[in-house]
Amino acid sequence: GLLRFMPEPARARLYHVFLSEDPERELLIFRYADMALRAGRDISENYADATVRRCQRLAQQLFREKHRMEAFVRFEKTQEELFHATIEPDFDVLPLIASHFTKRYADQRWLIFDKKRRYGLYYDLTRTDLVAFETDGRAPRRGEVSATVLDEREPLFKLLWQAYFDHVNIPERKNLKLHYRHIPRRYWKYLSEKQPRERRFEPIRNKRGPNQ
Structure with a gap:
């Protein structure tokens, strides 16, 4: 045969x-x-x-899409200790990335939701399953998860990562052409360092003068 x-x-x-x-x-x-x-x-x-x-x-x-999803997926932590990520890959790669995330994040519960195909991967600390969603047809975009669902420290974690990224960045060595080749713009929506900075979380400056 x-x-x-x-x-x-x-x-x-x-x-x-x-x-x-x-x-x-x-x-x-x-x-x-x-x-x-x-x-x-x-x-x-x-x-x-x-x-x-x-x-x-x-x-x-x-x-190629599989490897990029494995590299660029970023999770957000909810109050229920579930790490959630929304993706929209060009191809149906969820069955191929399941093993990678199961091995890498074996100590935490997580959900990766494919917005385009309306299903996801769910890991409950023992096994990873493909799960389907019954909704009204609307899927949350990245960053639209309700603040009442996210862990209260999630904005701080995001800010700390952005601050670290800005600190290690060397403007004189910036090569945008190379950068775009390794991280195409369509993947930026998954990366915290590419999101707008939230000024409301910036540290309050000391307003007192040096002699006060």
Whole structure:
């Protein structure tokens, strides 16, 4: 059968093509499987074929988005000790990032919500599950979580991180072209250091004169 001519990496690639949500993904998967059956061998390195090249390119784009989500997701802590993050990736990467966040944040409860696809990952200290949401169709944008839900220290944590980022930043060494290449603008909405500074949390200056 098909499993004989399609090793695990090739099967994983087709799964990644499906997660890419490309409009032609079903047709690409069918063509790839049909070619493998007809050839009677692994075709994953047959880059002379347009279908194989397209599948490889989609898989690469998906993994690029996966790695960026793993790097750029920022959590906000709620009063119930749940760490919450809202994302809006170009591809359906939640199934691929589950393992990373489960290992990295194994000591805390967290929820990553995909705003575009209306489902999320929930970790309860024992297991990670895919969870669906039934709402009125409106999803909270990052930064719109009610202040009554967030931990009261969350704004302070954000301010401290912004202050640290500003302190270590060296204007003379700024290279915006390189910066944009590593962190495209569409990912800035996930980063606390890229959000407007909240002046209401700035320390109060000493108004007394030096001789008072």
